[in-house]
Amino acid sequence: MTISSTRDVREIIREEQSMRRRILALVQEQSLTIPEIAEALGCPTSEVTYWVMGMRKYGHLVEEREVTDEGYYRYRAVE
Amino acid sequence: MSELQYDALVVGSGISGMESALKLGDMGYKVLVVEKAPSVGGKMILLSKVFPTLDCASCISTPKMGATIHHPNLTVLTYSEVKGIRPVNGRYEVTVKRKARYVDEAACTGCRQCEMNCKVAVPDEYNADLVSRRAAYIAFPQAVPKKAVIERAGTSPCTFSCPAGIKAHGYVALIRAGEYEKAFQLVCEATPLVGSLGRACYAPCESECTRGRLEGPLSIRRLKRFVADLHYSRPRVAPEIPPSNGKKVAVIGSGPAGLTAAWHLARKGYEVKIFEAAPVAGGMLRLALPPYRLPGEVVDQDVANVTDLGVTIATNTKVEDLEALKREGYDAVLLAIGTHLGTKLRVPGEDLEGVMRASEFLRAAKLGEPLPVEGKRVVVIGGGNVAMDAARTALRLGAASVQAVSLEALYEMPAHPWEVAEAKAEGVAFKHSCGVSRFVGDGRVEKVELLHCVSVFDEQGRFNPKYSKNAGSLACDLVVVAAGMRPDAGEFGLPINPSGTLQVDPHSLQTAVPWVFAAGDVVTGPSMITTAAGQGRRAAYMIDRFLQGLDFDTPDYESDLPMVDKDVVLARQATYRHLPARSASEEVIKLKPGEFYPEEETLTEEQALYCASRCLDCGVCSECHECVKVCPADCIHLEMKQPEDLKVEVGTVILATGYTLFPADNKPQYGYGKFKNVITGMQMDRLLAPTRPYNNVLRPGDGKVPENIAFVLCTGSRDQTLGSPLCSRICCMYSIKHNQLIMGALPLADVTVYYMDIRAANKGYNEFFEQAKAMGANFVKGRVASIKEKENGDLILRYEDIESGEIRETEHDLVVLAVGVRPNLEVSELFLFCDLQLDNYSFVGEADEDRDPGATNLPGVFVAGTASGARDIPDSILHAGAAVAQAAAYLEKLRAGGNGAGMNGAGAYDASTSGTAGAVGAEHLASVSAGEVE
Secondary structure, eight states: OOOOOOSOHHHHHHTHHHHHHHHHHHTSSSOBOHHHHHHHHTOOHHHHHHHHHHHHHTTSEEEEEEEOTTSBEEEEEOO | OEEEEEEEEEEOOSHHHHHHHHHHHHTTOOEEEEOSSSSSOTTGGGOSEETTTTEEHHHHHHHHHHHHHHOTTEEEEOSEEEEEEEEETTEEEEEEEEOOOSBOTTTOOOOOHHHHHOOOEEEOGGGTTSSEEESEEOSSTTOSSOOOEEOBOSBOHHHHTOTTOOOHHHHHHHHHTTOHHHHHHHHHTTOSOHHHHHHHOOOHHHHHOGGGGTTOOOOHHHHHHHHHHHHHTSOOOOOOOOOOOSOEEEEEOOSHHHHHHHHHHHHTTOEEEEEOSSSSSSTHHHHTSOTTTSOHHHHHHHHHHHHTTTOEEEOSOOOOOHHHHHHTTOSEEEEOOOOOEEOOOOOTTTTSBTEEEHHHHHHHHHHTOOOTTTTOEEEEEOSSHHHHHHHHHHHHTTOSEEEEEOSSOGGGOSSOHHHHHHHHHHTOEEEOSEEEEEEEESSBEEEEEEEEEEEEEOTTSOEEEEEEEEEEEEEOSEEEEOSOEEOOOGGGOOOBOTTSOBOOOTTTOBOSSTTEEEOTHHHHOSOOHHHHHHHHHHHHHHHHHHHTTOOSOOTTTTOOOOBOOHHHHHTTOSOOOOOOSSOTTOOOOOOOTTOOSOSSOOOOHHHHHHHHTTOOOTTBSOOOOHHHHHOTTOOBOTTOOOOOOEEEEEEEEEEOOOEEEOOGGGSGGGOBTTBTTEEEHHHHHHHHSTTOSSSSSOOTTTOBOOSEEEEEEEETSSBGGGTBOSOOSSHHHHHHHHHHHHHHHOTTOEEEEEESOOOOOSTTHHHHHHHHHHHTOEEEEEEEEEEEEOTTSOEEEEEEETTTTEEEEEEESEEEEEEOEEEOGGGGGSBSSSOOOBOTTSSBOOTBTTTBTTBOSSTTEEEOGGGGSOOOHHHHHHHHHHHHHHHHHHHHHHHHTTTSOOTTOGGGOOGGGOOHHHHHHHHHHHHHHTTOOO
16 A cells, blocks of 8 residues: 655645546445555555545545544545 | 725734734724735634633634624725835825635625536645645635635636637536536537537647646647547537527628637527538538548538527528628628638649649548549649648549648748648658749640749748749649638628738728628638637627627627746646656557548547646636536626726734744655655644544545654754744644644544643643643653654654653654744735834844834834734734734824824824824834935
């Protein structure tokens, strides 16, 4: 699992729009943690955090109540 | 520029600024508050809670924010900047730049629909860059005023360079967001020729694309083709036909200008009929552009966009009598007949059989008429794009050889370089710097005799080729002359230019006959499809105004902002990921001569997304217009002009410009910016705030709930190596606040604070510190030397334990750097013709901090809060009170020395009759103005 990215934050955040559909496709049927989404996308988890949190802020994703044993929230698409 | 007068100017609306303004307002003074941000509140409103009471920062701030905005004696200009303060006759003249919000503030309800539908994501500075915001945004949930702002840095170069007025950045942003049909419809806002432009546009947008300075421009044209092909692959949906306005317009010519004009007029309810002399609609699109560049069926689809709106097209109908149209009931006529006559070379033998004009040749090829090309030797005369089209078409029709002859050297050719390169790649041979002396043959052309061309243009830049010696001859069976096109506009009896183009008013496109307008190549001469479409759009707009009885004084027609500076765009990022101009999966398919199918494939969805995601959002707002469409209050106006600068006169100034935070990446040994789980104190405040960017306190590196959090105090303060020798006064206490809040939010988390000493001098602070320790926070006296990152994102802190003197390493999963306070240096740039004195640490200097708090070196100028040094919130409020008292006393002295005008008679002050302090101030200001004081 890659955590950090050396890319400029502005560049990562700009990609939220193009990543949205891919992330929504992943969490349509099941809720996933950020590392699980990152694994599926092949992207660093820090970048996925920006995208997931941006999508959450704008109402595309919502977190499950419970935290996994590893300490992660799971996120799913908002119906 | 407006002239207004106030008693006081307060610069900044953080807690000190609000406190200052409210107190002065309560005293009856008229106060102007200028705030850079879209909301008042400063940094305090962004905090989670305040120490030591742990009161909610919002609960304390928002009443003051509301009071500031609504106070009857306060005028608050948010999203505005003070550009200059200069002393004039004992008072201060202030210039305020108001930035356009592009939102009607009175109508905006703060519903955030614009933000929710915006397609541009940028870092959210109000969440310390932990999450995105949108180009259309409300700064934060408690913003006052809660009004949207559209962030526009200028017009994006792609959009700015499009002659048709297509919002290129907008449709790229929509494609990036997967909104393909909306992207198609956005192009249609400018022209219905989406498919044609997607294939055959010369794409000036790409030439200007800022990404061109990196790996190469976006394939903007191909993105347009992608949405066009997708749209046209679906069953056509009949559009809603606008209700008729009872007026009729005749459009003569069905090329890009005519079709675009007809489209816009039909959408305004006009009954539009297009008259086309050719057997098919489309003009040059249908008759000149070879099918490998623009298949006829694509033009047909574009034309259908127009006819679907009820526009009728009469083909094989040549109009010669405009008056007859008038008699038939047309209220206006648009001439969009293009340039379909070839220019003659005027050399011997030009009338021989086998010498054709390029327009005739391409038209015959496009209509499938027989041409004597197969197995023949073809010579094409010309160096422009039409010549390239003719040469490549001849190859496709089976010519044995094609030789292109141009007056220009290769590097001078007017054809686009890629057209020349592709022609060469397909087998066209070139003979440069040659002109034709004559065509030779016995009834039918057999050879072309050439002269060497030494120069094409004369010293005045006019086309005037000069020849030297014989350059040999070329045997041939067919010659295609592509020496320029010209309109056939003389038949209408309207004034024409020497070049043959129609004379029109360049703004309104109106001809000498008021009800006759002209657009496209017949006005401009041969140009691009986008230029002609842009002309058609303009003509429709002007015809509509003419028929409504309105004048043509329309500065709003093209209301684009100036093009954004590309250097500024590129400077927004420190690094760029290398993204090649073409995705790895793209292949350029080269077809063999004889094949007329398009060479390039439509982008796949994956390729289109890759391409669109390379966009840099140069102008920030993409002008996709989604916000405009969804706004229920209809309050977004992208055409809004920048408000004029405001010039005001004030008696006194209070500087409440606050502080900046130490940029943590200036201490690289801590890895901020590189290690994602190293954050700043302000970021932790945001994570703990009720309006936080995440759903809990989480690690930015992977969204994990942290279990072992470290705080590193004195990051960027008390550090001579960084030029920050001062204690920041607030870092100890805000970190202790974080400790307590974290232990509440994450009861299982361990908290460790690395400190040199804890400074808890104010009332209740030491108790607050003791309380944190009692709750379980671990305090380690030691300065952290460096931080390293483990593969799982955890962090290893290396520090000297001051108690034991040992070097130790400990592991944490989140590190918070308690960054210090730095001066806001912008304040020193506010003053013109006088120098605001700063202290040794670059905070605003107080002449005598003990006896005269708040007073600066400039009479009538006072400082409040952290602009003069690090302070906590209670001290900032207290200091603001001191500044207010000083300012009020100063105003009263001004008044006492004035001509007896009322308390708020700001304009009444006369330096020559002022009282003691006012007189001193006035003399000082006068001398400063005269340059006598350093």
